[in-house]
Amino acid sequence: MKSRPGPTTRARIRELSGSVARDRRDDLATEEPLEIRLTAPDGARKTVAITMRTPGHDFELAAGFLHGEGLVGPGDIGAIAYCTDEDLPPEARYNTVTVRLRGPIPDLPALDRHFLTSSACGVCGSASLDALRDRCRAVPRGRLELTPEILYGLPDALRGAQGVFGKTGGLHAAGLFSATGRLVGVREDVGRHNAVDKLVGWAALAGRLPLAEHVLMVSGRASYEIMQKALAAGIPAVCAVSAPSSLAVELAREFGMTLVGFLRGERCNVYAGRDRIRSTE
Template sequence: MGKPPNTRPGPSTRTRVRRLTGAVAVDRRDDLATEEPLEVRLATPGGGHRTVAITMRTPGHDFELAAGFLLGEGVVRPGDIASIAYCTDEDLPPAARYNTVTVRLRGPVPELPALDRHFVTSSACGVCGAAGLDNLHERCRPLPEDGLRITPKILYGLPDALRRAQGVFGKTGGLHAAGLFTAEGARVAVREDVGRHNAVDKLVGWAGLSERLPLSGHMLMVSGRAGYEILQKALAAGIPTVCAVSAPSSLAVDLAREFGMTLVGFLRGEGCNVYAGQERISVE
């Protein structure tokens, strides 16, 4: 049982499931994390549009997702976005209109290297490759020494604080989350999605659309592993500290060390590994 046709998709989808416990079978209702495609278009000066991304995501905060993706990939800068709206083109069937967003810029569509390739991403991984690495070095600089100091006690409280804010995960058990916290451990914002990188894009998009970038003095906590894409998006948003409940990748560690970021992995209970930026973690 899926969603009715021609309706706006929500973050969860109701279905039926047969639950087996030992030799007993019970048919009951269940909630699944919704996964739907999202097409991101840039409006061109002549009134047309140009598709720059197609990603699988959990519906909700779609405008933030589009803005965060464009900001994180260097396609636009803060302040470039004039408006974001769902597409109402007549060539789209009604069921697809809430799966397509159009981003209108204040100026012309930029001719950036990032637009030389057609982004097609999944809910499992972001956009990477040699072109992405070269572009990152061109548009990002190492983060300055900020005097930020974080105690282990604050770090150890982040996973539970993130989990308590995951409303849709509580229903479905099938979503990742990204949370933005202050250096004192106060929760600022949390976003959920079937994709780790999508959840981060939603956070970055929220910050960009509310004119909060750069996010210096903040921490990013993610529910899964910390790959290159997560670190890239955090760097583009100016977030100096990234924490993950699971492992980082080798490229993520290299990026963190090169750009002056703090990277914490295996953050569980009262323990963690600090892979880069140890100076921001205050220990006796």
């Protein structure tokens, strides 16, 4: 039987440096598929997603994905486990998660198709802002207030918590921070959207949603699906090391979110929600 996959995989490589070549071992970020299945008390079951991910925190990934897409809320989940169905080959069992619902599988239009996603891009997001308007409301103004100094400290704090990235150099990260810049949680994955799902799933399973007084920091760009997942979790502010997309900015402005991009060193661009950021001058 295939052993349970881990977040890193060892590989033999040849390293070239100038005219010198040497063979050595290297750590790679593991990338394997994860199938997410729903089951109901009446015996019904349905596959709702197959995503390429880095193994680890798989139950959180499933819960976060289902919540972010508006398919299943945390209160609807009875249990999450690796699948032991007889139709599944033993080597695939740690790549299949079964989410046991307390009630029937919801009859949602989104379930008429499977979400086939890759780690490279988040094609799992809703097709448009119109779909998002049907299930999400604007983020309340709340008490979250940030300073430039707090923002400037987020990238280094996130990078310092990326344990697997330190070994492989090949993972994205999503970090959840308090209003004072304290790191609350961090998750890593080969996929940007998976890292956010793992983080939101952790909060959902712990009963911490909505995350109304927190900041999400991502190691890559801010795309539509990242903003969608943050909005569904009630996160009012999202910061990214790289650029946002046009649809991400549109979403942030419509739903009252703060969006910061190109957050590097002591500079950044504020694309939406500048009222949550106050100057210390």
